[in-house]
Amino acid sequence: MTVPFEAPPLSLTSPLQAEKLCVSYGRRPVLSELDIAFPREQVTAIVGPNGCGKSTLLSALARLHTPQAGRITLERRDIRSYGARELARALALLPQNVTAPEGLTAAELIRFGRQPHQSWLRQWSAEDAAVVDAALAAADLQALAHRPLEAMSGGQRQRAWIAMAIAQQTPVLLLDEPTTALDLGHAIEVFELVRDLAAEGKTVVMVLHDLGNACRYADHLVAMRDGRVVAAGPPSEIVSRELVRELYGVDCTLVTDTDTGAPLLANVRRARDIAAPGSSIS
Amino acid sequence: MNGRPRIAAGAPQRRVRLWFALLCAATLLVCVASLLFGAGAIGPLDSLDTLIRALSGHTSDDNAWFTIESLRAPRTAIGVLVGAALAVAGALLQAVTRNPLAEPGLLGVSGGATFAVAIAIALGADAASLRVPVAQFGALAGCVAVLAASRVRGAGDDPVRLVLAGAVLSGLLYALTSLILLFDERTADEIRFWVVGSFAGRRPDDVIALLPGLAVAAVVVVGIARPLAALALGEHVASGLGHRPRLVRLLVVLAVALLVGSATAIAGPIAFIGLVAPFVARGLAGPDVRTTLWLCLPIGAVLTLGADVVSRLVVRPSELPLGVLTALIGAPVLVAVVRSRRLPTL
Structure with a gap:
């Protein structure tokens, strides 16, 4: 008796899920009844227009916001049941626009990533030093280990911050707009590092501004608008002219990248005949 | 050394230890100078002679020994x-x-402590030991008030605005303190010299009254050093590293109130030491608060006691108020910090 192979549903293979998640700032709801699951050991990009709630979703996943309703589970356990350091050993977060004190070197920054593993009884150890060295190597920063962050290029600096999150040795990594303010070359450095991390078995969730980069570098895409998930799935399956129009109010021509199979947006122009997103609110 | 030349190992750590040792030696030197020099008639050579005789077990009850031991x-x-x-x-x-x-x-924060002590003295509290908890409470209130003001939307992002809020609060508190002095002559006599900051005329009991508060603060500081260092990377990053920024902030406020309250209770408000010492420490050891805190101990001691020794000598046989000297050292550093480009991000 043979059972035809069927991929298990995403909810079983996902380390991180949100169910009926509601988050609001004051009285303004930002996320309403949001259900989402992130595939294990893959790169997920969350995209959507400004103010769609994507950064709020990431903050809620990292427990920086308390949801008004619903719950988030990490490895099937409610994140509220995790201790602070326990959560920091399971899930690392790199917020948007991080700044470090002047004079801090890459190695010093990355050492902070070991803090969730340290305690009164367990101070800095040889194992910590080895993990920091490995994180420096993963981010290709060995030569710059003792250079102050402000003396680095934007791409190097962002890689150092990601290396700090790597040193946390968490199975899940959340990145909030890791490439804003980076030019194309530096952004690619960061995206290639993210791909490497997923290949090594990390589950990466990143908020991205740019749909093109999301299609190119993510295995899984989550498209949001007005606090809801509009579409979720592999970019080649879900990105369509209609989706782009719904998210950003623009028309485009979709072509397929012959090298990667990822959808490419061409000839993007303002759509004339539909309401732009957000215009229905005020 | 057996496979330890790792990149991650703290290379500048040895240099920091050297600085710490040097500064501790400097502290000892200043301590000896403080025992030898005074505004009064007992000169350094007499003092040294008495001190050496005392160390070899020959205490005497002459005037010189009294000056050294009790004053x-x-x-x-x-x-x-x-x-x-x-x-x-x-x-x-x-x-x-x-x-x-x-x-x-x-x-x-010092203004809060000063005001609280002025009220306590005006209300009739005589005992110097009572001043310590009163000053700590006042420092706590001042600390909470100014940090609350700094967390008002927008103000916290701008370093100068926080200082402006503090200046307004200080001005108000010192004005109110002066008002108490105006109305109450006895209080005025007791407080006037204290308000400009001085160590003169304190008894050994006064020192002992400081120790519990300082000890509690030391324990708190040791406990929060690591999360406090992470807070330098931003509140969200610190949370992501498994710390609780609110709890850390609360404990810092508590420790600051204990420290500043103790210091102010015994010496009056002394400005600028808390600005200059960390500034020097960061210059020597970089931004990590876990190292600068250690260096701040001897730097603060050298600066303050050194200023006190100088204050005894410049206008002999009178003494200059200590607060005047620390302001002379501190004001240029304040200007330097404001002018430097490292201001927006610490």
Whole structure:
């Protein structure tokens, strides 16, 4: 008796899920009844227009916001049941626009990533030093280990911050707009590092501004608008002219990248005949 | 050494240890100077002679020994404790506000302590030992008030605005303190010299009254050093590393109140030590608060006690108020910090 192979549903293979998640700032709801699951050991990009709630979703996943309703589970356990350091050993977060004190070197920054593993009884150890060295190597920063962050290029600096999150040795990594303010070359450095991390078995969730980069570098895409998930799935399956129009109010021509199979947006122009997103609110 | 030349190992750590040792030696030197020099008739050579005889077991009850044992020794201990306490308080405030200008004197924390003590004396409290908890309470109130103001939307992002809020609070509190002095002559006599900051005329009992508060603060500081260092990377990053920024901030406020309250109770409000010492420490050791806190101990002691020794000598046989001297050292550093480009991000 043979059972035809069927991929298990995403909810079983996902380390991180949100169910009926509601988050609001004051009285303004930002996320309403949001259900989402992130595939294990893959790169997920969350995209959507400004103010769609994507950064709020990431903050809620990292427990920086308390949801008004619903719950988030990490490895099937409610994140509220995790201790602070326990959560920091399971899930690392790199917020948007991080700044470090002047004079801090890459190695010093990355050492902070070991803090969730340290305690009164367990101070800095040889194992910590080895993990920091490995994180420096993963981010290709060995030569710059003792250079102050402000003396680095934007791409190097962002890689150092990601290396700090790597040193946390968490199975899940959340990145909030890791490439804003980076030019194309530096952004690619960061995206290639993210791909490497997923290949090594990390589950990466990143908020991205740019749909093109999301299609190119993510295995899984989550498209949001007005606090809801509009579409979720592999970019080649879900990105369509209609989706782009719904998210950003623009028309485009979709072509397929012959090298990667990822959808490419061409000839993007303002759509004339539909309401732009957000215009229905005020 | 057996496979340890790792990249991650703290290379500058040895240099910091060297600085710490040098500064501790400097502290000892200043302590000896403090025992030898005074505004009165007992000169350094007499003092040295008496001191050497005392160390070899020949105590005498002449005038010189009395001056050293009862006047200069407590004064020296107070200088070291007050200087270290104010320096650490400054480093803590600067770390928690991410603002290199945050200083107990500038932010109204010392002002709160001063005002509280003035009220207590006006209400008839005589005992110097009572001053300590009263000053700590006043420092706590001042600290909470100015940090609450700094968390008002927008103000916290701008280092200079926090200092402005502190200046307003300080001005108000010192005005109210002066008002009490105007109305109450007895209080005025008791407080006037204290308000400009001085170590003169303190008894050994006064030193002992400081120790419990300082000890509690030391325990708190050791406990929060690591999360406080992470807070320098931003509140969200610190949370992501498994820390609780609110709890850390609360404990910092508590420690600062204990430190500044103790220091102010015994020496009056002394400005700028909490600004200058962490500034020097960061220059020597970089931005990590876990190392600057250590360096702040001897730097604060050297600065404060050194200023006190100088204050005894410049206008002999009178003494200059200590607060005048620390302001002379501190004001240029304040200008330097404001002018430097490292201001926006600490």
